[in-house]
Amino acid sequence: xxxxxxxxxxxxxxxxxxxxxxxxxxxxxxxxxxxxxxxxxxxxxxxxxxxxxxxxxxxxxxxxxxxxxxxxxxxxxxxxxxxxxxxxxxxxxxxxxxxxx
Amino acid sequence: xxxxxxxxxxxxxxxxxxxxxxxxxxxxxxxxxxxxxxxxxxxxxxxxxxxxxxxxxxxxxxxxxxxxxxxxxxxxxxxxxxxxxxxxxxxxxxxxxxxxxxxxxxxxxxxxxxxxxxxxxxxxxxxxxxxxxxxxxxxxxxxxxxxxxxxxxxxxxxxxxxxxxxxxxxxxxxxxxxxxxxxxxxxxxxxxxxxxxxxxxxxxxxxxxxxxxxxxxxxxxxxxxxxxxxxxxxxxxxxxxxxxxxxxxxxxxxxxxxxxxxxxxxxxxxxxxxxxxxxxxxxxxxxxxxxxxxxxxxxxxxxxxxxxxxxxxxxxxxxxxxxxxxxxxxxxxxxxxxxxxxxxxxxxxxxxxxxxxxxxxxxxxxxxxxxxxxxxxxxxxxxxxxxxxxxxxxxxxxxxxxxxxxxxxxx
Numbered sequence: 001x002x003x004x005x006x007x008x009x010x011x012x013x014x015x016x017x018x019x020x021x022x023x024x025x026x027x028x029x030x031x032x033x034x035x036x037x038x039x040x041x042x043x044x045x046x047x048x049x050x051x052x053x054x055x056x057x058x059x060x061x062x063x064x065x066x067x068x069x070x071x072x073x074x075x076x077x078x079x080x081x082x083x084x085x086x087x088x089x090x091x092x093x094x095x096x097x098x099x100x101x
Numbered sequence: 102x103x104x105x106x107x108x109x110x111x112x113x114x115x116x117x118x119x120x121x122x123x124x125x126x127x128x129x130x131x132x133x134x135x136x137x138x139x140x141x142x143x144x145x146x147x148x149x150x151x152x153x154x155x156x157x158x159x160x161x162x163x164x165x166x167x168x169x170x171x172x173x174x175x176x177x178x179x180x181x182x183x184x185x186x187x188x189x190x191x192x193x194x195x196x197x198x199x200x201x202x203x204x205x206x207x208x209x210x211x212x213x214x215x216x217x218x219x220x221x222x223x224x225x226x227x228x229x230x231x232x233x234x235x236x237x238x239x240x241x242x243x244x245x246x247x248x249x250x251x252x253x254x255x256x257x258x259x260x261x262x263x264x265x266x267x268x269x270x271x272x273x274x275x276x277x278x279x280x281x282x283x284x285x286x287x288x289x290x291x292x293x294x295x296x297x298x299x300x301x302x303x304x305x306x307x308x309x310x311x312x313x314x315x316x317x318x319x320x321x322x323x324x325x326x327x328x329x330x331x332x333x334x335x336x337x338x339x340x341x342x343x344x345x346x347x348x349x350x351x352x353x354x355x356x357x358x359x360x361x362x363x364x365x366x367x368x369x370x371x372x373x374x375x376x377x378x379x380x381x382x383x384x385x386x387x388x389x390x391x392x393x394x395x396x397x398x399x400x401x402x403x404x405x406x407x408x409x410x411x412x413x414x415x416x417x418x419x420x421x422x423x424x425x426x427x428x429x430x431x432x433x434x435x436x437x438x439x440x441x442x443x444x445x446x447x448x449x450x451x452x453x454x455x456x457x458x459x460x461x462x463x464x465x466x467x468x469x470x471x472x473x474x475x476x477x478x479x480x481x482x483x484x485x486x487x488x489x490x491x492x493x494x495x496x497x498x499x500x501x502x503x504x505x506x507x508x509x510x511x512x
Contacts, residue, residue: 015445017451019436019440019449019450019451019452020307020433021309021371022451022453022454039288049306049309050302050305050306052175052176052302053306054175054304054433054437055437055441058437058441058444060118062444062445065445066445073304075394085311085312087311087312087370088309088311088370089241096370099309099370099371099373100370100371100372100373101371101372
């Protein structure tokens, strides 16, 4: 049985904000999936808006730290994938509206 | 997990001098415009040569080199070979630039010294970049553009040094046969190809544009590379037809590149017109108008058209492309060093909070008006318009310097 649901992990990650665009990673649509097992091991699958992101490692660290704040979480594995490639259609409507997309 | 652009950000104290000095040279370049006698301007005029080197070496190259210290690891996806070498680059470039600027104006005996010091500075830069590229396992198109542009820079500065030595009477070579080789190697080979490669990483990153073909970039870089090689051959062997073909290819290369930027702009999801966006719009518009005026020069043969075209290329295209990117690069570097360790512990500013909005807009408006007035002054040979344009440009450059210092000192 999972210790945390996908929504609960997403909620934790939504505290991480991209300093360039000013939106959190979840509403940007950058977090693809999240799951946990009953021992508190969490796996997050995410992407970035560009492969050349100079904050790449730092953002991964922030995601890890945000999830680790959940009680009883033991280990967090953050995997970055480039397929499917991120595009603006993956972002929430409020992000699209604010950007003018 | 695929690792890309890890924490290779160099310390800001290493890069800050490049941006501060570049901004001061930008201001000095605008002050220099007051001294233009529009009735006597010519590309062989030592005053114009001095101005060109003040702007290109002091502002354009200084800022590009500083930016590359941060951008090379992002683009090449490996750490620098020896980022500490950048501590030696800016002092040498500073001294070399000043000697060349004063050398053209007052004493050609200074030119070989300035040339050798600039050469040393650039050799360190090119060497560092080549050794960093050697760490890359597989070259992408953008990585290849860095390799190609730095190879042309290497040859461009050799041609430049030979000219400087000849100018001072140390050796005897035909300066006119090296001039086009020098200009095309540096302007087309280094600056244009560097801009092409880096902008295709940076512009989509900031506009969030996706799903566009890189084929136009491939074509424009290939065309520009062929152009530079043809221009060097034509210059060294006085081949007029080949020289003309090189000119045409250069225009086509820049138009293909401008088309790609237009596509990226058109599909951008991020539509806000911040200082970055409007600076780039003015920059690329200047490029297109510069090409149009350059074509008029080919038809009519009047040097004023060539001067106006080059002016728009320098102060319009290069100038606003650089100032626009500075409003992204400096806040990022300062934020990375000063605020990123505080994330999750206390409230930190967003990058946009670090840009002085009104002052940056003032810099843009004064700068744009100044560039257009000087363009008109060159086209219509108007001394009054030169003075008016220079006044606007100085105000813009002062605002720019102030903004750079504001962002660097943001706490």
